[in-house]
Amino acid sequence: MxxxxxxxxxxxxxxxxxxxxxxxxxxxxxxxxxxxxxxxxxxxxxxxxxxxxxxxxxxxxxxxxxxxxxxxxxxxxxxxxxxxxxxxxxxxxxxxxxxxxxxxxxxxxxxxxxxxxxxxxxxxxDEAANRELSRLGADWLLATLGDRPLRAITHCNTGALATSAWGTAYGILRELHDRGRLEMVHVDETRPLLQGVRLTSWELQRDGIDHVVQCDGAAASTILRGLVDFAVIGADRITANGDAANKIGSVGVALAAKRAGIPFVVAAPYSSVDERTATGDEIEIEERSDAEVLQFGGVSVAAPGVRAFNPAFDVTPHDLIAAIVTERGVVEPSDADVPLFMTETTRD
Missing domain, CATH: 1.20.120.420 (translation initiation factor eif-2b, domain 1)
Structure with missing residues (x-):
């Protein structure tokens, strides 16, 4: 690892x-x-x-x-x-x-x-939390979808590379693999910096997990064609009402999963839950350099003077999320306006 x-x-x-x-x-x-x-x-x-x-x-x-x-x-x-x-x-x-x-x-x-x-x-x-949430997430998926080999789609990198050890959304995939219940993973390439193809695929290959890499634009089609049974992503911040920020493109995966009727799962340690932020509308979205979009290998692929819009994250509304998995348990968001996560500790 x-x-x-x-x-x-x-x-x-x-x-x-x-x-x-x-x-x-x-x-x-x-x-x-x-x-x-x-x-x-x-x-x-x-x-x-x-x-x-x-x-x-x-x-x-x-x-x-x-x-x-x-x-x-x-x-x-x-x-x-x-x-x-x-x-x-x-x-x-x-x-x-x-x-x-x-x-x-x-x-x-x-x-x-x-x-x-x-x-x-x-x-x-963090490592202990990741291992526990992976167990809980795998249990929830098998209880929801049946105790059988499953096909997954994931967006961004959430393995040991993104954590102190083991992984979050990737940890669930690893747990299913160890149980003999993971058939295939579709890995979105993921902007910025192609973290899916460079990092997630690298980890899956090292762990001997069967997978394919696809461009982000293929994700919705993959889901709607019935090629996967569930989607699982990590989160950089989860708000009190269950909205979740993750790498740009996550919302598109969630929308397609909702239309296809398959679970869209968010997995993160409880330290990613920000009880003081009420909804995703309050999350500041990092915007990154134009060069990450307009250049390839340091060479410009756009006409001179073209500008880029390069947000690193988007926010998936809670009503598109089937389950939020932390080491404390699994929460199934709904349309209710009641906060899912209540303040238990003070975060200055």
Whole structure:
């Protein structure tokens, strides 16, 4: 199983955050060793590390990195606090990044040892949550669709590369595969940066799971032709009413699934639930560089002067979602206006 993010402490050396540079996959398995705030923010913004749960761990370990740099360079407390805030908001749509940074920052007064222990806890709990939600999601699908081999469609990357370990929506696929109940996966290529074809397919191949890659524009047809039994995606943020933000194109998959009468499932750890955001209308949608749309391999494929609209995410309304799976259980959204997720903890 690939490790997208881990803290390492070489013999006699100060600990560093090691990331698998996902911009280089699948052609090269390149590791990055992060020891400064600017290096971490750069890795987050150019998607060297990505995926909501992995960003939660990055935010958590980012507090450790900021404290180390503050000690090396003699920062005052305000400078340190500002650096942690920069990490927390390096990408605006995924709630986990700020959640991880804030959780660990809350124990900063206890010193470096306590902060590092808390960051380790964030990563460890994420893996446990992913394994549990995968079990629950597989159980729900087999109970809903029958105990038989199933065909799936997935959008974006939600495997070990997007998490501390194991995976969310991908974890459900892996769980079904391990039970002998996964026949085939249709993998959408997924913008931005083709994360489905570059990352999800790479993980499926390593895990020996039968799959095909398709362009995003083929997803609706694949569903309406009856070639898959369910759709499963991850989420970068789930609002109180069950609306879910995921990579751009997710809404189209949900609409087709609704028309075809097959389950559209969202899988994410509970840390991706933002109880304080009432609906998806309140989620800030990250917009990325024109070059990701207008260039291929660094070469322009558009006429001079053409501009691009490149949102990284869209928001699927809760009434299109058959089930939301977290480690706490499975929720089946409805048209009711009652919040699905009530505030249990304070998230500043």
């Amino acid at each position: 690939a490790r997208a993010i881990e803290w390492i402490e070489p013999d006699g050396a100060v600990g560093v955050l090691r990331l698998l540079d996902q911009t280089a996959l699948p052609l090269e398995e390149r590791m990055l060793e992060i020891s400064s705030v600017d290096e971490l923010i750069d890795a987050i913004q150019r998607l060297a590390v990505r995926g909501a749960p992995a960003l939660g761990a990055a935010g958590a370990y980012g507090v450790v990195i900021a404290m180390q740099q503050a000690a090396r360079e003699g920062w005052d407390q305000q400078h340190l606090a500002d650096a942690i805030t920069r990490i927390a908001y390096a990408r605006p749509t995924a709630v986990n990044l700020a959640w991880g940074a804030r959780r660990v920052d809350a124990v900063r007064g206890g010193g470096m040892e306590l902060v590092l222990l808390e960051a380790h806890a964030v990563a460890r709990e």
